[in-house]
Amino acid sequence: MLPAGTLADRVAIITGGGTGLGKAMALEFARLGARVVLASRKQENLEKAAAEIAGRGGEALVVPTDVRDPGQVDNLVNRTLERFGKIDILVNNAAGNFVCPAEELSVNGWNAVVNIVLNGTFYCTRAVARHWIGQGRGGNILNIIATYAWTGGPGTVHSAAAKAGVLAMTRTLAVEWAPRGIRVNCIAPGPVDGTGAAPQLWPTEEARQAVIQAVPLGRMGTPEEIAHAAAYLVSDYAGFITGEVLTIDGGTWLGRGLFKGSR
Numbered sequence: 025m026l027p028a029g030t031l032a033d034r035v036a037i038i039t040g041g042g043t044g045l046g047k048a049m050a051l052e053f054a055r056l057g058a059r060v061v062l063a064s065r066k067q068e069n070l071e072k073a074a075a076e077i078a079g080r081g082g083e084a085l086v087v088p089t090d091v092r093d094p095g096q097v098d099n100l101v102n103r104t105l106e107r108f109g110k111i112d113i114l115v116n117n118a119a120g121n122f123v124c125p126a127e128e129l130s131v132n133g134w135n136a137v138v139n140i141v142l143n144g145t146f147y148c149t150r151a152v153a154r155h156w157i158g159q160g161r162g163g164n165i166l167n168i169i170a171t172y173a174w175t176g177g178p179g180t181v182h183s184a185a186a187k188a189g190v191l192a193m194t195r196t197l198a199v200e201w202a203p204r205g206i207r208v209n210c211i212a213p214g215p216v217d218g219t220g221a222a223p224q225l226w227p228t229e230e231a232r233q234a235v236i237q238a239v240p241l242g243r244m245g246t247p248e249e250i251a252h253a254a255a256y257l258v259s260d261y262a263g264f265i266t267g268e269v270l271t272i273d274g275g276t277w278l279g280r281g282l283f284k285g286s287r
């Protein structure tokens with residue numbers, strides 16, 4: 025766990041910051057001293073998360089935002105600057121997902137997920153980076169992807185394709201904007217319990233157990249485990265890391281292997 029004060033005076037925008045991993049990151053960043061801006065569609069979820077942060081002595085601004093709308097994204101940046109005067113960190117965490125055979129997926133279904141994950145990430149990234157570049161200052165971007173960005177994700181072609189796009193965006197912009205002092209990294213979580221992923225991806229206990237069976241460490245991850253790593257990547261401790269992907273999946277994407285000797 026990073027020491028309190030690690031993110032003192034930093035201002036962090038977290039999309040999808042009202043639930044799941046986004047909320048866990050917001051709580052952890054606030055514990056470390058950051059002021060956080062929570063952005064997603066459902067104001068009620070954002071307000072609840074902000075109240076929890078305030079209850080622990082932190083400061084959070086709520087800006088209802090659909091990341092698919094570049095105008096709403098500009099509003100997010102403007103509201104943040106009005107309130108805090110600067111932005112240091114952007115976490116592109118908002119996502120949508122559901123399981124659907126590719127041949128049955130409608131155009132609207134494809135667009136809904138790709139627009140949130142890929143286009144929304146670009147709109148937020150572009151808006152914040154334009155501000156940084158205009159001010160001649162650097163910053164930190166963290167994109168939340170998934171390991172199926174490189175393995176493929178049967179049953180979730182929209183999300184896998186969009187996350188692969190975000191991975192390519194990360195590596196591209198890490199180099200393109202390195203001279204600007206902007207770092208861009210990814211976290212690729214494996215299955216994490218207690219978030220909006222559960223009802224979409226493992227809606228029954230049987231499905232949940234099947235997912236756990238695929239994890240070499242034999243359990244799901246926790247939102248806090250992702251939040252600790254996220255705080256590290258956006259902090260000065262990771263000042264020489266850019267264009268990187270930190271996988272936090274209990275070994276899942278490597279597979280279970282065939283060796284049974286140590287079990």
Ligand SMILES: CCCCCCCCC/C=C/C(=O)SCCNC(=O)CCNC(=O)[C@H](O)C(C)(C)COP(=O)(O)OP(=O)(O)OC[C@H]1O[C@@H](n2cnc3c(N)ncnc32)[C@H](O)[C@@H]1OP(=O)(O)O
Nearest residue numbers: 119120121122124130132133136170214215220221224225
């Ligand atoms: C496996 C284990 C791995 C385990 C491996 C672990 C890796 C897990 C990786 C996890 C990644 C995640 O992102 S988990 C994040 C999960 N969280 C979320 O999904 C929360 C946000 N989700 C949402 O808001 C919604 O689900 C979503 C559909 C994406 C967007 O909502 P909208 O209101 O914009 O869209 P809607 O109008 O409802 O729907 C748009 C179209 O999509 C279609 N659609 C919606 N749900 C559908 C469904 N279940 N099946 C088919 N089609 C669907 C609708 O019919 C519409 O098409 P038409 O009928 O043609 O008009």
Ligand SMILES: NC(=O)C1=CN([C@@H]2O[C@H](COP(=O)(O)OP(=O)(O)OC[C@H]3O[C@@H](n4cnc5c(N)ncnc54)[C@H](OP(=O)(O)O)[C@@H]3O)[C@@H](O)[C@H]2O)C=CC1
Nearest residue numbers: 040043044045064065066090091118119215216219220221
């Ligand atoms: N949990 C897991 O097992 C894994 C999760 N991930 C990734 O982690 C991240 C967080 O997911 P998780 O916490 O699990 O799930 P959640 O469903 O809890 O979080 C997704 C968030 O995205 C927000 N969101 C969705 N659509 C939009 C939109 N159009 N504009 C703005 N915000 C939007 C939602 O808020 P609202 O509805 O208010 O808009 C919600 O807060 C995602 O990027 C996901 O792909 C990756 C691998 C595994």
